[in-house]
Amino acid sequence: MDLKKLVKSAKKGDDGAFEQLIVLMREKLYRTAYSYVRNEQDALDIYQESIYKAYTTLKTLKNPSSFPGWIVKIVTFKSIDFIRKDSRKFTSGDEALFAELAGHQNIENIAHTLDLKEAFETLDAKYKTILWLRFYHDFSVKEIAKMLGCPEGTVKSYINRAKKELKPVLREGYLYE
DSSP: OOHHHHHHHHHTTOHHHHHHHHHHHHHHHHHHHHHHHOOHHHHHHHHHHHHHHHHHHGGGOOOGGGHHHHHHHHHHHHHHHHHHHHTOOOOOOOHHHHHHHHHHSOHHHHHHHHHHHHHHHTSOHHHHHHHIIIIISOOOHHHHHHHHTSOHHHHHHHHHHHHHHHHHHHHHTTTTO
16 A cells, blocks of 8 residues: 555544555654664663554545655654753764664775764754755755645755865865865
8 A cells, every 4th residue: 555545544534544654654763763863772761652643643644745844843843842852962873773884885985984973963953954965865945844844945044054064074084075
């Protein structure tokens, strides 16, 4: 069954369809939560809270094809709320993602991956979130703007500012030598 049909069925009260949607999104949702809180148990808690919120508010979703972005947005905001409540340091680097990248690259490129991870950690939280949504989750600028409730121009500006902030940090290393 395709995504739109599953969402429509879930909106009508089909719990099996909602469960199938969650199965499709499970790994992405957990990794998103983990990338923010950097703790397995906290990420699982956020994941569960997000699924509950999605289940209880699914009827408010107007466009079934926007389900993936809608549920990632819920996880993102639940994660940020968790960080604010616990006054934890905001980190958006995903160790598993970088380990996976390093595993597929040759030895020369591992250092580049580590440089990128360290540079990413220097960014402001709002830039990390937008870069994370844009380049890890492959959402378009339009989709990110809709998810975050801001103009597309703001998203583009944040991406450009983040790139400008990353450039000198990466240039200090040997990436640009």
